[in-house]
Amino acid sequence: MSQDRFVLLGPGEVRPGRVTLPPAFAVKAMTGDTEGRFSLLEVTLAKDIPRHTHHEADECIYVLEGELGIDFDDQTHVAGKGAFVILPHGVPHALRAVSTPPPRLLQISSPGGWEHYVEDLIEAGPAVLTNGSLDPVKINPIAARHAITYEV
Secondary structure, three states, rough: OOOOHHHOOOOOOOOOOOOOOOOEEEEEEOHHHOOOOOOEEEEEOOOOOOOOEEEEEEEEEEEOOOOOEEEEEEEEEEEEOOEEEEEEHHHHHHHHOOOOOOOEEEEEEEEOOOOHHHHHHHHHHHHHEOOOOOOOOHHHHHHHOOOEEEOO
């Protein structure tokens, strides 16, 4: 194992990125840390994620706390604390909080890159929102650069 890729984070520590992310997104492993193989974020799902498709990356989610609503293809599921789900690329899905407080998750994207997508969304700011919610029409130009498409 190469020492230049060794990462040890203490509780509450995050990997620094191009922009400072809000506390709801804690980057634990950046794409560069894993030679592109995956990225890992600890996420508090404060806003529902509209139905979308990852065209290249598989998404894995482990629920740390709370309950996560998952719409996968044409099925609806609820994943509670300790649940794990794989959302394979190419299949539409949506995520939503079904608990209060909102669920806290470990989110793995393989191959990596998801943290860069989140950075792009944060840089866009309120321009990707309509009435405080993520707007698929406004997100799609940013998402397309990361091989993601939101349903309109």
